[in-house]
Amino acid sequence: MPSRFMHPRPSSIVAALYTARDLEVDVAILHGPSGCSFKHARLLEEDGMRVLTTALADNEFIFGGQKALEGVLRYAGEQFAPKRMAVIGTCVSMIIGEDLEAAIDSAGIATPTIAVDIHAGFTENIAGVLATLEAAAEAGWISADELARQHRLMEKANEVEKLRGAASREYLEPSRGDLKHLAAERLIACARSGSKGVAVLNAKKETAYMFADELIALHDTCPDADITYLVNLDNRGLPKVRADAERIREEMERRGVRFELIGALDEYGANGDALGARIREIAPSFALIAGVPHAIPPEYTDGIECFSVTNGPRQVAPLKAIGHQHVLVEIDLHPRTLGVRDIVESEFGAVIRSLAR
Incomplete structure (x- = not known):
C-alpha cells in the first residue's frame, strides 16, 4: 500500500x-x-x-x-x-x-x-x-457508544480504501468505466435467463438516493427474475443518516422491491463480510453491486459475473483488478444527491429501463 x-x-x-x-x-x-x-x-x-x-x-x-x-x-x-x-x-x-x-x-x-x-x-x-x-x-x-462505533466504522472504511480502493495505489488513472448500454444488455440477459442473481445496495450515506435506483430499475425491468435484493438501509447512525435510510426504504417498498437489510448507510466499509456471507449462501451466477462494491472481499464474488456501479472514476481499475467484469461510473452522482429527499434516477438505471421490451 x-x-x-x-x-x-x-x-x-x-x-x-x-x-x-x-x-x-x-x-x-x-x-x-x-x-x-x-x-x-x-x-x-x-x-x-x-x-x-x-x-x-x-x-x-x-x-x-x-x-x-x-x-x-x-x-x-x-x-x-x-x-x-x-x-x-x-x-x-x-x-x-x-x-x-x-x-x-x-x-x-x-x-x-x-x-x-x-x-x-x-x-x-x-x-x-x-x-x-x-x-x-x-x-x-x-453518546460515547456512538463515538466508539463511528471510530470502528471509519477504521474499516479506511482499510477497504487501502486494500481495494482509491488509496491502494500511488496513482490511479480516472476512467468512465464500461459502456452502460452493453452492460445493461448483458445484465438483463442474465436476469431473464432464469439464472439466480443478487442485487446489492452498499452505498455511502446520501449517495444511496441514486444507487438505489439501479436496483429499482432492474426490478422494474425483470420483476419475475430470481434475484435477491440486499440493502444497507438499517436504522443506525447519525440523525441525517437514519432519516435518509428510512426515506429510501419506504420508497423502495412502495415501488415493489422486497429486500433484506444488511448494514446501515454509514457501515458501507464494514459491511463487506456480512454481505459476502449472504452472497455465498445465495450462490448467484450474477450480481449487481451499487455504491461501494469494493467493500466486499473478492473471495465472495469469485466465479460470479459482477456488474459494479461506483461514483468514483478512480475506482474502476481497482474493481477490474479484483475480477469485476462490468464496472460502471455514475458521473456527478454526489452533487445530484445533495439536498434530495426522494430517489433520483441514475444514468445506468435509465439505460436499463430503456432496454426493457
Missing part, C-alpha cells in the same frame, strides 16, 4: 463539514480564507446547512482572526437563529494557532456550538470525521 498519493484525495476539512451536516448542524463556519473548500461548501448549502466563512485575508494570516470569527458567530446567531453551530478549522487557523473555543466563548452566543480543530494536511480524510464526532461527544450531542 502506498505511503504517498499522487492523485487527488478527499480533504479532512470537507469531511468535517459533511459530518457536521449529519449531526444536524444548522450553520457551519469555516475559519479561514473565503475560497477554502468552496465547492463543497456551496453543495452543502443545497443540502440545508448554511456555510459561512470568516474570509481571512493575508494580514490576518499574521495578526490572527479571532475577532473576525467572533463577529461571524454573532451574525450567524442573530441572522439565522440556529439550533446548532460548528466552527471548522482550516490550514490557516491551524498554522496561526487560533483558539476556536476561546472565540466561541468570547462571542457571547447562546447557540450550542462545537469547535473542530482540523486542517487538510492529514493523510486520511477520516481525521475530519473523527475530530467532529469527538467534539460532538464532548458537547453531549452523541
Whole structure:
C-alpha cells in the first residue's frame, strides 16, 4: 500500500463539514480564507446547512482572526437563529494557532456550538470525521457508544480504501468505466435467463438516493427474475443518516422491491463480510453491486459475473483488478444527491429501463 498519493484525495476539512451536516448542524463556519473548500461548501448549502466563512485575508494570516470569527458567530446567531453551530478549522487557523473555543466563548452566543480543530494536511480524510464526532461527544450531542462505533466504522472504511480502493495505489488513472448500454444488455440477459442473481445496495450515506435506483430499475425491468435484493438501509447512525435510510426504504417498498437489510448507510466499509456471507449462501451466477462494491472481499464474488456501479472514476481499475467484469461510473452522482429527499434516477438505471421490451 502506498505511503504517498499522487492523485487527488478527499480533504479532512470537507469531511468535517459533511459530518457536521449529519449531526444536524444548522450553520457551519469555516475559519479561514473565503475560497477554502468552496465547492463543497456551496453543495452543502443545497443540502440545508448554511456555510459561512470568516474570509481571512493575508494580514490576518499574521495578526490572527479571532475577532473576525467572533463577529461571524454573532451574525450567524442573530441572522439565522440556529439550533446548532460548528466552527471548522482550516490550514490557516491551524498554522496561526487560533483558539476556536476561546472565540466561541468570547462571542457571547447562546447557540450550542462545537469547535473542530482540523486542517487538510492529514493523510486520511477520516481525521475530519473523527475530530467532529469527538467534539460532538464532548458537547453531549452523541453518546460515547456512538463515538466508539463511528471510530470502528471509519477504521474499516479506511482499510477497504487501502486494500481495494482509491488509496491502494500511488496513482490511479480516472476512467468512465464500461459502456452502460452493453452492460445493461448483458445484465438483463442474465436476469431473464432464469439464472439466480443478487442485487446489492452498499452505498455511502446520501449517495444511496441514486444507487438505489439501479436496483429499482432492474426490478422494474425483470420483476419475475430470481434475484435477491440486499440493502444497507438499517436504522443506525447519525440523525441525517437514519432519516435518509428510512426515506429510501419506504420508497423502495412502495415501488415493489422486497429486500433484506444488511448494514446501515454509514457501515458501507464494514459491511463487506456480512454481505459476502449472504452472497455465498445465495450462490448467484450474477450480481449487481451499487455504491461501494469494493467493500466486499473478492473471495465472495469469485466465479460470479459482477456488474459494479461506483461514483468514483478512480475506482474502476481497482474493481477490474479484483475480477469485476462490468464496472460502471455514475458521473456527478454526489452533487445530484445533495439536498434530495426522494430517489433520483441514475444514468445506468435509465439505460436499463430503456432496454426493457
